[in-house]
Amino acid sequence: SWREASDLFDEKAGTINPAIYADPAIYELELERVFSRSWLLIAHETHIPKAGDYLSTYMGEDPVVAVRQKDGGVKVFLNQCRHRGMKICRTDGGNAKSFTCTYHGWAYDIGGNLVQVPVEQQSFACLDKKQWGARQARVDSYKGLIFATWNMDAPTLADYMGDAALYLDAVLDRSEAGTEAIGGITKWVIPCNWKLAAEQFASDMYHGLFSHGSIFTTAEIPTSPLGLGRQFRASEGGHGTGFFVRSVPELRITNAGECVPGYDPVADEQAAVARLGTRAQLFVQHMTIFPTFSFFAGFNTLRVWHPRGPNEIEVWAFTIVEKDASEAAKEQLRLSSTRSFSPAGTWEQDDGENWVEIQRVLRGYEARRTPFNAQMGMGQDYGVDPDLPGRFKQALSEGAARGFYAHWLKLMTEPVGEHAECGSVARAAE
Ligand code: FES
Incomplete structure (x- = not known):
């Protein structure tokens, strides 16, 4: 039970409400307010050294894929197909030229862009594939460590670490x-x-x-x-x-x-x-x-x-x-x-x-x-x-x-x- 913020943690008094470790409602709020706004460690640069190298991991509870791009950069995108939400990538890591959803076959390139849709010509009258790429996280790195955040207004990673x-x-x-x-x-x-x-x-x-x-x-x-x-x-x-x-x-x-x-x-x-x-x-x-x-x-x-x-x-x-x-x-x-x-x-x-x-x-x-x-x-x-x-x-x-x-x-x-x-x-x- 908590009504005031200080019911959860009171810095002046030096007390912690143990509900913060066990309450499902607090946990749900953490996913939104802590994990979707903070910079989160994704991988070490050497986990994905070559173009097409990828690693499946998580940001909070959200599955993401980190992929080395041809220009040397790294993209991190939500591992969720934009059609009905199946995982775009179902393996832990490796090297890929593209990712194909195993449900209906929508295919994404290594940047997470939607590039192929089965029976698109016959059955999708107005599908703008550019609008339906995988959801992209913001990526930054520090001395070999790759981080990502969903918060597009977040400070740079360097400022975040201070x-x-x-x-x-x-x-x-x-x-x-x-x-x-x-x-x-x-x-x-x-x-x-x-x-x-x-x-x-x-x-x-x-x-x-x-x-x-x-x-x-x-x-x-x-x-x-x-x-x-x-x-x-x-x-x-x-x-x-x-x-x-x-x-x-x-x-x-x-x-x-x-x-x-x-x-x-x-x-x-x-x-x-x-x-x-x-x-x-x-x-x-x-x-x-x-x-x-x-x-x-x-x-x-x-x-x-x-x-x-x-x-x-x-x-x-x-x-x-x-x-x-x-x-x-x-x-x-x-x-x-x-x-x-x-x-x-x-x-x-x-x-x-x-x-x-x-x-x-x-x-x-x-x-x-x-x-x-x-x-x-x-x-x-x-x-x-x-x-x-x-x-x-x-x-x-x-x-x-x-x-x-x-x-x-x-x-x-x-x-x-x-x-x-x-x-x-x-x-x-x-
Ligand atoms: Fe991915 Fe349908 S859920 S193609």
């Missing part, structure tokens, strides 16, 4: 050659609300002490540095990260057991430092670009938390590595990310277990109306660093989580069309 972009650079910009995706896209289902995952990656260093305690113990990593990290809350847009200003080259081998022969993590790190300076020293533990793109540096896992109703997500994850890295380094990253963040990964299991149990508890009527506490770090001042953009708190804070929900609430309470510029959100007072 001061959060630099923290992405610590993963995307370590080599002049750029990055490439390796090992395919791993997909699995977690029965939990998408915000549990996205918020944790935006903000939560706190859980590392307990949820990942066994990993720290077995790998003999001290947990004490967790308290020495920092937390970044984006000035706008709900993005956030927990990070250290210290490189951690050993993380690439910690969870992979034996180091792959020939792999030298220290040399890797030195090359990145030579290129990026201070930025290479940023160890961005976990980060969310609002709403559903998250990553964990070091293991270099990138993922989208595709929503599937209020109680479920499909995780689509892939690993990236510097394009000019040695084969040993690529294998090291593949092993490291698989063993930490994948359906059977150690870190992933720790996280998913919590989210699943929270969602189970929320089946209860009383549980759905008992407020959650998000007060950690309230009253602490933000710090600034001349080398780094944005505002910081110490790592053990929920300031970025409050920024995440403040932006979410802003979108949820703005009717579509009333305020088209989804990235322009006043800095929430804290």
